[in-house]
Amino acid sequence: MAKSKSKMKINENSKPTSINEEKRPKEIKGNIVVDFSNPFSLYSCAVKGIFTNYLKSRDNAFDNHQRIFTEALSYFSENNFDDMRNSKGTHTHEIKGNDKIELIKKILKELIICQNGNYKNADTIIKNLVADADLWQLGYPNGMRFIGARKGNIINLFFLDYHHLIYPNKNYNNKDFYTYKYCLMRNSKNELLELETASEIEALKIKEVITDTISTKNNI
Known part of the structure; x- marks a missing residue:
């Protein structure tokens, strides 16, 4: 019989920290x-x-x-x-x-x-x-x-x-x-998200064009 793994007990009274202590x-x-x-x-x-x-x-x-x-x-x-x-x-x-x-x-x-x-x-x-x-x-x-x-x-x-x-x-x-x-951090993040969204939209448009082209060829 396989040994059951013991569950790690979490100390709920421990203080959550804002950063990873190891990085200090x-x-x-x-x-x-x-x-x-x-x-x-x-x-x-x-x-x-x-x-x-x-x-x-x-x-x-x-x-x-x-x-x-x-x-x-x-x-x-x-x-x-x-x-x-x-x-x-x-x-x-x-x-x-x-x-x-x-x-x-x-x-x-x-x-x-x-x-x-x-x-x-x-x-x-x-x-x-x-x-x-x-x-x-x-x-x-x-x-x-x-x-x-x-x-x-x-x-x-x-x-x-x-x-x-x-x-x-x-x-x-x-x-x-x-x-x-x-705010350089927030504005840069928003600009990056906008670029990612624009890239996703462009990718979808290209996919639609390819799909329409293939569909048209198949119907000929």
């Missing part, structure tokens, strides 16, 4: 590492009248993303958190205060919706990300702010504050950012 960089002491493992970290969203990190256009979005991966990450890799925090003008510091933390939670909820289309498990994901986390703003000089949870030399990125709205600057926040609507 291991914490080490040293210069700054930015962890992009949250699937929504490069998306854009808005919290009405309080925050937006939408960008103006496709070109503007590409320029910003290029700066992230060709300039900012290289800059961070040459510095540590203590140096950044103590250096004037870097805008790198801990995020404290219930008002700021609640705003970050609202932004995270909107980002999760933008990324996967619904609120499913959003509150649990946010709780696991924010509860007891050491929240930080990591500033790239004269540029965007990286918002996330710090652990050692690693910042687990939540989102980009392109317009400096978590900590507003009256000398900077003079543009109508709330009219911006471009």
